[in-house]
Amino acid sequence: MLLAFIVVMVTACGDVEGDLTISDTWGRPSPAMAQAAAFYMQISNPGSTSDTLVSATSPVCDTVELHESVLNDSQVMMMSQLEDGIDIAGDSTARLEPGGMHIMCIGLDHELVPGETITVQLRFAVAESRDIEVEIREN
Amino acid sequence: MTDHEPATPRQRLWPLAVTGVVAGAIVVALLAPILRPHVFHGAVLQSDSPAPPVNLTTTNGANLDLSSYEGEVVVLYFGYTFCPDVCPTTLADVARAKRQLNSDEVNVIMITVDPARDTPELLANYVTSFDPSFLGAYGTDEVTAEAAALYGVFYEAREGSEATGYLVDHTATLMVIDTEGRLKLLLPFGVSANEIAADLEALLN
Numbered sequence: 001m002l003l004a005f006i007v008v009m010v011t012a013c014g015d016v017e018g019d020l021t022i023s024d025t026w027g028r029p030s031p032a033m034a035q036a037a038a039f040y041m042q043i044s045n046p047g048s049t050s051d052t053l054v055s056a057t058s059p060v061c062d063t064v065e066l067h068e069s070v071l072n073d074s075q076v077m078m079m080s081q082l083e084d085g086i087d088i089a090g091d092s093t094a095r096l097e098p099g100g101m102h103i104m105c106i107g108l109d110h111e112l113v114p115g116e117t118i119t120v121q122l123r124f125a126v127a128e129s130r131d132i133e134v135e136i137r138e139n
Numbered sequence: 140m141t142d143h144e145p146a147t148p149r150q151r152l153w154p155l156a157v158t159g160v161v162a163g164a165i166v167v168a169l170l171a172p173i174l175r176p177h178v179f180h181g182a183v184l185q186s187d188s189p190a191p192p193v194n195l196t197t198t199n200g201a202n203l204d205l206s207s208y209e210g211e212v213v214v215l216y217f218g219y220t221f222c223p224d225v226c227p228t229t230l231a232d233v234a235r236a237k238r239q240l241n242s243d244e245v246n247v248i249m250i251t252v253d254p255a256r257d258t259p260e261l262l263a264n265y266v267t268s269f270d271p272s273f274l275g276a277y278g279t280d281e282v283t284a285e286a287a288a289l290y291g292v293f294y295e296a297r298e299g300s301e302a303t304g305y306l307v308d309h310t311a312t313l314m315v316i317d318t319e320g321r322l323k324l325l326l327p328f329g330v331s332a333n334e335i336a337a338d339l340e341a342l343l344n
Binding site: 028029031032033034035036037038062063065067069071074075076077078079080081098099102104105106107138139 | 228266
């Protein structure tokens with residue numbers, strides 16, 4: 001009886017805050033000898049509380065940083081590190097896509113080939129850390 | 140209610156005229172894609188002079204001679220191998236466009252704006268992983284700066300983190316040289332593989 005009560009209370013409190021959905025996690029194959037790779041994904045925040053992707057790690061990368069490519073008004077591409085992380089406002093989606101925000105994997109320990117999956121640990125300000133699988137594919 | 144009167148010649152012709160106009164409009168609409176000139180997806184230049192020559196070496200070990208590609212198109216891109224997002228995205232799109240066209244007459248050359256880190260070997264491995272036919276081109280800092288200036292390309296090293304070392308901001312535009320060796324088309328970053336293929340095809344025909 002007590003167990004049933006607890007189960008009902010826990011499931012009733014579930015969802016909403018901090019329940020981010022991460023989808024379409026992918027990266028390009030890394031050109032031979034390339035020292036850096038980019039990973040892309042969609043991070044949806046269905047709750048009302050905003051969250052931030054603070055950092056990431058991966059066993060295949062020496063270091064992982066969060067970056068954004070920005071095209072200025074003269075068609076010059078500038079990449080800058082997002083040291084404050086990537087915000088995911090409540091009820092919105094942070095899109096990490098080519099030409100924009102991405103997770104930068106620095107110091108690859110092997111060439112990434114199509115079909116393989118890379119595990120990346122994501123750390124958030126609010127939500128619990130989670131592991132995601134990044135699929136390596138051509139576009 | 141009046142008796143139905145016999146139709147006048149004008150009344151008989153009216154439906155015929157309308158049908159004729161509609162049929163004509165349909166024919167024009169169907170033919171329009173063939174009759175209309177190709178619309179390029181970037182800035183089109185009309186230069187009388189050949190594309191500016193550059194003093195760079197290709198990953199084939201030869202001097203890059205842009206005048207030797209007559210009858211074929213050349214796609215030049217200024218980038219560097221440490222760039223994980225924009226450069227691979229662009230080169231992957233160009234590679235896809237080339238495969239779509241299935242053409243031997245599309246020559247893609249990435250000029251490195253980071254000759255200090257991009258050794259010829261690294262550069263060669265990098266470009267050929269997008270397509271085995273792709274070439275890299277490199278030179279001294281001076282020669283690289285000269286080449287960039289000739290093509291209106293800006294690039295500048297900027298401090299990154301300890302992990303990345305410096306990053307290089309650079310113009311992300313594709314420079315396309317036509318079959319007569321003239322700089323013809325500037326494609327901005329973000330143009331799709333399909334659009335690149337359509338534009339290259341228009342230049343080849």
